[in-house]
Amino acid sequence: MTGTNGKTSTADFIRQLWALQKEESASIGTLGIRATTGDIAASHTTPPPTLLAKYLHQLKETGVDHIALEASSHGLVQNRLKGLHFEAVGFTSFSRDHLDYHKTEENYLSAKLTLFKELRKENAPICASTACGKQIIDALQKIADTTKTALRTTGKDGNFFNLIETRPLPHGQELIVSFKGQKEVSLHLPIPGIFQAQNALLAASLACPKDVTDAQAYRILNLLPQLKPIPGRAQLAGKTPNGASVYIDYAHTPDAIERIIESLRPHLGPNGKLSIVFGAGGNRDTGKRPLMGKAANLADIAIVTDDNPRFENPETIRKDVISGCEKAIEVAGRKEAILYGLAQLNEGDILLIAGKGHEKGQEIQGETLPFDDLLIAQQVGQLIEGDC
Template identity: 80%
Template sequence: MKLSSLLPNHLIPENSKTLEITSISSDSREVIAGTLFFALSGTRLEGANFVKEAIAKGAVAIVSEKEIFSLLEISIPIIHVENATTLLSLCAYKLATPLPDHLIAITGTNGKTSTADFLRQIWALQEKEAASIGTLGIRATTGDIEASHTTPPPVFLAKYLHQLKETGVNHVALEASSHGLVQNRLKGLFFEAVGFTSFSRDHLDYHKTEENYLTAKLTLFKELRQKNAPIVAATACGTTVIEALRKIADETHAPLRTVGKNGNFLNLIETSPLPDGQLLTISFQGQKSISVHLPIPGIFQAQNALLAIALACPNTADESEIYHLLKLLPQLKPIPGRAQFAGKTQNGANVYIDYAHTPDAIERIVESLRPHLKPKGKLFIVFGAGGNRDKGKRPLMGQAANLADFVIVTDDNPRFEDPDLIRKEVLNGCKKAIEIADRKEAIAYALKQLQEGDILLIAGKGHEKGQEIQGKILPFDDFLLAQQLGKLTQGAF
């Protein structure tokens, strides 16, 4: 593609407009012949320091926000812009065309992964080639790919989307993280529907205030939708979020669909626990109600499933289509590390794994599992808090864990912090908890306490296969460890 097709013409020197661009990168290690190199200013590294290396590897033009005076003698064009990160995203998606035709994005504090994966499954059940991109990587009907970010950087996301299109995938559900939105990783994509799962405190180590955090989330709805694309939100998001979305919907003449309890699109009238999930009673836009089996526990998972249903039909709201989609819910599969049933102990207690790592998420999963207790059964939780993240939420996580009957505070991913101090901060919110530093020992201890009818929830790490300690990722899998230590068997939960 010609440079003039990627960048605004007024930015490009006249003799450089016909340059052929073969790739885009902000990482000098990824540069090949024909690369347009973006010298970005990062928190740790300065892109301008890698310009010479990029040129040596074949870069044919440089984009930078800074004047690179020391390189003025270089023959290739150096293009100065005000917002290089935004331009990088725009160029990456333009160069990667064609992309899948049907892109849908989901944001929210908790529930993004479940909603995106449920949507992928719903598409697949309709025999559509589909994928989800997010915390679990890329999951597609054509095969899975590991990815390191909830919302991958634009160069990589553009490549993934193009590869999916080339393999026949035309429907993609994408998780939009607040970090990714602030960093403009999705700039240049326009979604045919957007969803909001939930909102509560998280990532204040990055955003500083909840107001900034919400503003980041709302970027998806203000700037990245196709014209008149529907806005879909779970009623559990709360009044502040719903009203903010309503204002955006009114200003852009877009429909606002709410799902969950008292939802205007899909109303979750009632949930009843079953031995193998839950029975949902649902009505569509106030019409007749139907009862559907969802083979996954948790009211929050019921809301995520309904959000996925509403997103699966962005251009229509036909009653027959909606009820057809609702009847697919019994076929949904559990998602790794999300209210995931790990198995049953020899004496009849059930064990679950969940990614809950915020106060709100812990509260929701504990409340959702309690109806599945047998008479006289107790609910146990093993959890910790991650290091080098929002410290203020730690005692709040402890307070949320108080909803369980028996609490064990242990290590999560301490990263570069002192794990003893992290645990103490969590324990400040939960005085009744037992402290067991070693996560394996904590899980083993909890398993030994279980009696028939009890439930053990191992929270915080979910699908993760490692534990981050002092810059190293050590093998650790809550799901497999619980199965091995507890000699768990499968079957109805």
């Protein structure tokens, strides 16, 4: 699957759905290689061809025969997947990102569409979340029509899995879903956020065989309550002693920040406030920085700090972000910003620490220094009852 946000969650959800059906399976992507037969460390979202061939051979040798793979735009442009043909392909979401590399959104989208035009088996299902928007759905429908292939859409008003309603719960959310307009079922997804509901349904559509029966589709839907949270994706780090909640998320685009804030807001307690700690990466698309700041205005408190400054001056990056963020409170140093955010919390509040998710290091002047948002939040905040 490809998309701006949601690839990692969707890939891992597919792996989990296969595993729940007793299939030896793996996901390859930003989290490395997670497999039922044992994990393998990897450093690329989409590995280079020689490494990917090595990983696929290793997985096959251990008995894995079901693989969900994240296709990044860089990987697609650089032909890292050339020679592979997929049994099903999916599109998670689309918004501005990586324009430092692709230069225009048109080039970025063209890279993504390569997966659907060139890298799928004949008649392989095309799946897409309706969260992608009309432009993407129309482009995929054109490809599907040209190749006489079905387009499976999932999410709100989806033609395959229709997400009719979501209701926040203390531990996750309730989903009301139907398959091809048939009977509605109520499911408990033990993960918060409508975007994760969308990712889970996209994963379910990709896990359905080409000629899926009604019974098979509902059987897969009924596995969703057994899904586990993904590291660094809407992950509950825990609760503070005074009853606030702390979440870790990888959101590092304007769209992702907007989605995670909107998804967590229903989980606030009475009179609760939602705070976000975030920054922008150095030596990357500078144009999205003020847009990230603007998206963070949806929070009640926006704390702007450092992400991975790489070779840039962190203060310059913060200023770029703050230019779009009316509510910005600037706190230099990511650990200091997390400490500040934790200190503001009261019962029913939520602190969202965004941008780095599962990462265990911070890139500064050519070095990757140990840094773990989750570990720092848990230790300093004395958190309990997390998803860890």
